[in-house]
Amino acid sequence: MQCRECANILEVLRTCGQVRLRCTGCKREYQIHEVASDLDPETEKLLENYPTIIYD
Numbered sequence: 703m704q705c706r707e708c709a710n711i712l713e714v715l716r717t718c719g720q721v722r723l724r725c726t727g728c729k730r731e732y733q734i735h736e737v738a739s740d741l742d743p744e745t746e747k748l749l750e751n752y753p754t755i756i757y758d
């Protein structure tokens with residue numbers, strides 16, 4: 703999916719105990735709940751690979 707700020711691609715970023723999305727362009731990080739309503743099927747699939755996901 704795309705960044706809301708600059709429309710670059712967001713990548714899944716795993717930090718300690720949390721999964722976030724980070725823009726490959728402006729490096730802005732999004733928490734999952736921030737973008738939950740905009741998640742596309744491709745990103746949802748990626749996130750399914752992270753069973754320890756914490757949504758807040």
Ligand SMILES: [Zn+2]
Binds near residue numbers: 707709
């Ligand atoms: Zn961006």
